[in-house]
Amino acid sequence: MLIIKNLHAEVEDKKILKGIDLTVNAGEIHAIMGPNGSGKSSLASVLAGRESYQVTEGEVLFEGKNLLEMEPETRAREGLFLAFQYPIEIPGVSNINFLKTAIGEIRTYKGLPPMDAKEFLRLTREKQKLVEFDAQLVNRSLNEGFSGGEKKRNEIFQLAMLQPSLSILDETDSGLDIDALRIVAQGVNKLRSDKNAFIIITHYQRLLEYIIPDFVHVLYNGRIVKSGTKELALELEEKGYDWLKEESREQEATTI
Amino acid sequence: MNVLQEQTIPLYGRIVEKYSKLSTTAASQQARQSAFHRFQLLGFPTIKNEDWKYTNITRFLKDEYALEAPSAGAPAELSELLAKAAIPDLDCYGIVLVNGVWDGKIEGGELPKGIELHRVSDALSQPGDLFTNDNWGNLHFAALNAALYTDGLFIRVAANIVIEKPLHIVHVYTSDYNLMVQPRHLWIVDRNAQLSVIESTVSGLSGEVKIWVNNLTEIIVHNDAKLDHVNLQTAATGTRLVQQTIVHQKKQSLYNSYTFTLPGADLVRNDLQARLEEDHTETHLYGLYLTAGDQLVDNHTLVDHQKPHCFSNELYKGVLLERSTGVFNGKVYVHKDAQKTNAFQQNNNLVIGKKATIDSKPELEIFADDVKCSHGSTVGQFSEDALFYLRARGIGEATAKALLINAFAFDVTEKIKFPAVETYINQQISHHIPVNHAG
Ligand SMILES: Nc1ncnc2c1ncn2[C@@H]1O[C@H](COP(=O)(O)OP(=O)(O)O)[C@@H](O)[C@H]1O
Numbered sequence: 001m002l003i004i005k006n007l008h009a010e011v012e013d014k015k016i017l018k019g020i021d022l023t024v025n026a027g028e029i030h031a032i033m034g035p036n037g038s039g040k041s042s043l044a045s046v047l048a049g050r051e052s053y054q055v056t057e058g059e060v061l062f063e064g065k066n067l068l069e070m071e072p073e074t075r076a077r078e079g080l081f082l083a084f085q086y087p088i089e090i091p092g093v094s095n096i097n098f099l100k101t102a103i104g105e106i107r108t109y110k111g112l113p114p115m116d117a118k119e120f121l122r123l124t125r126e127k128q129k130l131v132e133f134d135a136q137l138v139n140r141s142l143n144e145g146f147s148g149g150e151k152k153r154n155e156i157f158q159l160a161m162l163q164p165s166l167s168i169l170d171e172t173d174s175g176l177d178i179d180a181l182r183i184v185a186q187g188v189n190k191l192r193s194d195k196n197a198f199i200i201i202t203h204y205q206r207l208l209e210y211i212i213p214d215f216v217h218v219l220y221n222g223r224i225v226k227s228g229t230k231e232l233a234l235e236l237e238e239k240g241y242d243w244l245k246e247e248s249r250e251q252e253a254t255t256i
Numbered sequence: 257m258n259v260l261q262e263q264t265i266p267l268y269g270r271i272v273e274k275y276s277k278l279s280t281t282a283a284s285q286q287a288r289q290s291a292f293h294r295f296q297l298l299g300f301p302t303i304k305n306e307d308w309k310y311t312n313i314t315r316f317l318k319d320e321y322a323l324e325a326p327s328a329g330a331p332a333e334l335s336e337l338l339a340k341a342a343i344p345d346l347d348c349y350g351i352v353l354v355n356g357v358w359d360g361k362i363e364g365g366e367l368p369k370g371i372e373l374h375r376v377s378d379a380l381s382q383p384g385d386l387f388t389n390d391n392w393g394n395l396h397f398a399a400l401n402a403a404l405y406t407d408g409l410f411i412r413v414a415a416n417i418v419i420e421k422p423l424h425i426v427h428v429y430t431s432d433y434n435l436m437v438q439p440r441h442l443w444i445v446d447r448n449a450q451l452s453v454i455e456s457t458v459s460g461l462s463g464e465v466k467i468w469v470n471n472l473t474e475i476i477v478h479n480d481a482k483l484d485h486v487n488l489q490t491a492a493t494g495t496r497l498v499q500q501t502i503v504h505q506k507k508q509s510l511y512n513s514y515t516f517t518l519p520g521a522d523l524v525r526n527d528l529q530a531r532l533e534e535d536h537t538e539t540h541l542y543g544l545y546l547t548a549g550d551q552l553v554d555n556h557t558l559v560d561h562q563k564p565h566c567f568s569n570e571l572y573k574g575v576l577l578e579r580s581t582g583v584f585n586g587k588v589y590v591h592k593d594a595q596k597t598n599a600f601q602q603n604n605n606l607v608i609g610k611k612a613t614i615d616s617k618p619e620l621e622i623f624a625d626d627v628k629c630s631h632g633s634t635v636g637q638f639s640e641d642a643l644f645y646l647r648a649r650g651i652g653e654a655t656a657k658a659l660l661i662n663a664f665a666f667d668v669t670e671k672i673k674f675p676a677v678e679t680y681i682n683q684q685i686s687h688h689i690p691v692n693h694a695g
Pocket residue numbers: 011012014016034035036037038039040041042043052
């Protein structure tokens with residue numbers, strides 16, 4: 001589904017991603033962990049098409065197509081979804097109108113007829129229940145005045161509505177209490193299938209107790225320095241990241 | 257000094273001619289005379305006048321204009337213009353003024369007791385002075401209007417009368433030759449009375465025809481009275497619209513103004529003055545200007561706090577497309593006597609067109625010491641983060657921009673108390689943000 005090869009990217013002439021390789025197949029859940037400032041959000045931004053990032057080397061294939069050539073909206077229409085670490089507030093754009101517009105444009109792109117109002121309403125109700133997203137919030141301005149947790153849940157609600165094939169969750173768990181965390185995790189578990197895939201960026205092993213990943217990668221200083229299975233997450237939880245930093249420093253020293 | 261004489265403007269001869277005709281025949285001769293002398297002194301404004309520094313009207317004055325309106329508008333054109341001004345699902349009384357003259361017809365049922373509507377030309381023939389004297393200060397065009405007006409709309413709501421349904425006044429301007437008209441209106445909301453007025457200004461001009469509307473509206477909101485006043489300016493290319501609104505607020509009165517200017521008219525200059533002449537008044541001025549093409553849209557507002565314990569709040573927002581120019585000048589004047597004044601002002605602009613510009617200038621003059629005043633002015637572009645968020649959900653760039661423009665305008669549109677009017681204005685806004693405007 002997604003193949004990342006030797007991806008290098010920079011922002012404002014600062015090298016952030018320094019050669020990322022990652023392959024994600026349909027049906028898989030990958031977790032990406034790593035200390036603050038490693039480049040996790042940057043990787044998500046580059047995949048979603050944020051224009052402030054320059055890709056200097058490497059390639060990314062999404063369902064066989066060159067992802068990096070696409071506009072951000074095209075990536076979304078092709079099935080990529082990023083749940084933002086910091087969802088922004090857009091006063092004056094109602095949540096529901098925003099989703100209606102998004103679904104409309106995605107369907108047009110795919111050559112599908114517009115979704116009728118009734119079907120849209122049914123879908124909204126269904127997904128809202130799935131992620132236990134307050135009906136009141138659906139009609140309000142996009143994220144305006146939402147609590148941190150409500151914003152994160154709105155991201156998952158949007159994910160449920162748009163039904164992407166590849167979802168990237170950027171620290172959706174941070175700022176969530178244990179109940180909200182469980183709801184988000186249940187949502188993801190209900191949405192997962194053998195046709196879609198998830199990349200879950202997280203700081204804590206906590207979320208991975210609810211969403212069992214197939215693979216765990218550790219991103220540090222713009223590189224994936226270690227990959228493993230879910231046991232790696234536990235190991236990180238116990239030992240912290242210091243030993244990794246040591247290891248990668250040694251590696252770097254030997255490669256010079 | 258006679259500034260007017262020194263200005264080489266094709267209109268000059270006609271103005272003098274029309275004035276001399278009116279000064280011997282029409283009513284209120286003394287007031288006309290002093291207004292004309294004032295105008296002679298002021299002349300037409302140039303960029304040397306502080307209030308017109310960013311609004312150069314020289315090119316519009318180069319055209320010739322007749323001062324006599326055609327006797328009747330073309331009916332076919334009229335129905336089209338009325339359809340444009342119609343606000344779907346609005347329960348209202350409706351009247352139409354063509355080139356500033358009301359035909360006396362009212363739509364939407366009979367007017368309730370306590371409100372009277374007259375042509376100014378009829379009201380003038382009654383004994384006594386209709387208009388109170390004003391020296392017009394630096395209002396060049398108001399002075400010209402007060403010298404040359406012949407008609408307009410007079411409204412009076414009697415004390416303690418609440419008019420539930422809004423009154424929709426459609427101003428249609430149409431002519432097949434270049435024309436300058438001087439409609440003059442006077443609206444009086446008596447003690448403890450309430451009224452809502454929605455004005456639509458539309459115009460239909462064929463080919464190269466130009467029309468200059470020099471409108472003067474005086475409003476008196478008496479003690480404890482309330483007036484909601486919506487202005488929808490959707491006049492067409494070829495129109496030069498100067499709209500002066502002077503509001504006299506008496507004790508504990510409330511005046512709410514909502515001014516919307518949309519693409520079309522070559523020039524729009526709004527002078528809105530709220531004169532808070534007695535204590536404990538409340539004033540809200542909301543404005544939204546969406547400009548396009550080569551439009552020049554200038555909003556000059558004055559909130560004149562003369563007495564203590566008055567509250568005023570102003571929010572104007574601008575979206576500037578293509579090569580259009582916007583001007584906002586918000587003056588708040590707090591007199592020495594006006595203690596315990598609360599005066600707030602905000603002007604925010606979204607400059608979208610690469611060649612669009614805005615001059616935004618708050619002007620606070622405060623001579624009382626116990627006051628709360630604040631003002632803010634911003635000029636910005638689209639938020640990259642907001643744009644990216646929308647695009648990352650599959651929304652195309654053009655649609656995303658249209659959504660953000662509507663969202664930006666929302667702070668103002670949501671203030672309108674009539675949902676049908678809010679819907680209408682939102683549709684008008686969307687209609688003017690086609691895909692190719694975005695760049
Ligand atoms: N717009 C930017 N300009 C400059 N540096 C940035 C920008 N965005 C991110 N960075 C830097 O990139 C590095 C990686 O950040 P980020 O991807 O947010 O890490 P993580 O998500 O792993 O915490 C950090 O050093 C951060 O300061």
